Amino acid sequence: MFSRHVDALIDAFRVLPGVGPRSAQRMTFHLLERDREGGQGLVEALQRALEHVGQCRQCRMLSDEDICGICRSERRDASLLCVVESPADVMAIEQATDYRGRYFVLMGHFSPLDGIGPDELGLDLLEQRLDSGEVAEMILATNPTVEGEATASYLMDMARSRNVRSSRIAHGVPIGGELEYVDGGTLSHAFQGRLEIK
Amino acid sequence: MFSRHVDALIDAFRVLPGVGPRSAQRMTFHLLERDREGGQGLVEALQRALEHVGQCRQCRMLSDEDICGICRSERRDASLLCVVESPADVMAIEQATDYRGRYFVLMGHFSPLDGIGPDELGLDLLEQRLDSGEVAEMILATNPTVEGEATASYLMDMARSRNVRSSRIAHGVPIGGELEYVDGGTLSHAFQGRLEIK
Ligand SMILES: [Zn+2]
Ligand SMILES: [Zn+2]
Numbered sequence: 001m002f003s004r005h006v007d008a009l010i011d012a013f014r015v016l017p018g019v020g021p022r023s024a025q026r027m028t029f030h031l032l033e034r035d036r037e038g039g040q041g042l043v044e045a046l047q048r049a050l051e052h053v054g055q056c057r058q059c060r061m062l063s064d065e066d067i068c069g070i071c072r073s074e075r076r077d078a079s080l081l082c083v084v085e086s087p088a089d090v091m092a093i094e095q096a097t098d099y100r101g102r103y104f105v106l107m108g109h110f111s112p113l114d115g116i117g118p119d120e121l122g123l124d125l126l127e128q129r130l131d132s133g134e135v136a137e138m139i140l141a142t143n144p145t146v147e148g149e150a151t152a153s154y155l156m157d158m159a160r161s162r163n164v165r166s167s168r169i170a171h172g173v174p175i176g177g178e179l180e181y182v183d184g185g186t187l188s189h190a191f192q193g194r195l196e197i198k
Numbered sequence: 199m200f201s202r203h204v205d206a207l208i209d210a211f212r213v214l215p216g217v218g219p220r221s222a223q224r225m226t227f228h229l230l231e232r233d234r235e236g237g238q239g240l241v242e243a244l245q246r247a248l249e250h251v252g253q254c255r256q257c258r259m260l261s262d263e264d265i266c267g268i269c270r271s272e273r274r275d276a277s278l279l280c281v282v283e284s285p286a287d288v289m290a291i292e293q294a295t296d297y298r299g300r301y302f303v304l305m306g307h308f309s310p311l312d313g314i315g316p317d318e319l320g321l322d323l324l325e326q327r328l329d330s331g332e333v334a335e336m337i338l339a340t341n342p343t344v345e346g347e348a349t350a351s352y353l354m355d356m357a358r359s360r361n362v363r364s365s366r367i368a369h370g371v372p373i374g375g376e377l378e379y380v381d382g383g384t385l386s387h388a389f390q391g392r393l394e395i396k
Binding site: 016039041042048052063087 | 200201202203204206207209210211213214215216221223224225226227228229230231233234236237238239240241242243244245246247248250251259260261262266267268284285286288289292305
């Protein structure tokens with residue numbers, strides 16, 4: 001409107017998830033008026049991440065190196081392999097649990113309409129991993145969505161045909177959640193997955 | 199945690215207003231997993247804006263040039279000068295009204311505790327503008343906050359001592375707003391500012 005570069009920056013911020021025209025404008029003005037140093041830091045951090053962050057050749061996790069730290073670490077249990085949809089899931093599990101096995105990151109889930117099948121999810125790599133005989137248990141931690149369940153069920157078959165044990169993380173009413181406020185799908189899942197009290 | 203560059207980028211996104219740790223992480227993963235091209239566009243747009251966007255020497259608006267488009271335009275009425283706190287205010291007025299005068303952007307408001315006084319708000323520049331005799335009316339469009347009102351009242355005195363007419367934009371119940379939901383300060387302002395019906 002009054003500056004080509006300001007308009008272009010407002011536009012560019014729209015690539016960020018959850019950023020509409022108003023927040024893009026607020027971000028632009030904030031950096032240009034009050035935090036040019038922070039803006040320059042963002043330029044450099046983003047440029048470096050785009051240049052140096054790739055995927056681990058073994059688990060597909062975002063990584064600065066060919067093989068990521070978790071795959072390299074001798075202190076992680078190589079017989080446990082947790083399969084997740086995204087790097088954010090790895091971070092959530094690392095932060096919340098004491099899981100000490102390794103991961104495989106699908107970078108998505110089956111989605112035939114978007115052309116996402118076994119190739120896009122790197123399943124050949126996962127097959128090699130299961131074939132290596134190293135994995136005793138594959139823990140399926142895909143999302144409890146239709147696509148996540150379909151993906152998990154495909155992977156379960158893959159494990160079964162290789163005589164690798166597989167498990168699915170438990171889904172149900174969140175701890176501390178009130179039944180009244182839990183969505184219907186979760187509640188129904190919790191009922192179907194009920195455990196007998198012995 | 200697993201990538202130095204990923205961690206640094208999550209950190210760097212925190213300079214943006216309204217971006218906490220969770221959204222910074224979401225932004226980072228989104229760009230690295232799904233939109234590296236958009237990320238590269240953001241790097242370039244931000245770098246260019248930081249390099250080329252400065253302030254108009256006449257009105258202090260963010261601008262690619264020494265003198266901004268509005269100050270240069272012969273089609274804007276130089277006898278009307280609207281004083282605002284920020285570039286976002288200029289954009290809001292340009293988008294919502296048919297105002298065709300010029301602007302002066304304070305880039306803040308009086309805030310003695312933060313060391314923001316006449317110098318920081320460029321009031322010497324504003325004085326020169328009023329002294330030039332070009333301005334017939336100064337429209338005060340600072341925010342209806344304590345600081346904005348204090349700033350407006352200081353500027354009113356400045357105009358008065360130079361025999362320049364000044365006006366304040368109207369504040370009150372928003373059009374379409376319901377009294378019940380309007381905050382008390384606004385309602386009290388609307389009562390004090392009531393106009394006699396003739
Ligand atoms: Zn890895
Ligand atoms: Zn200007």
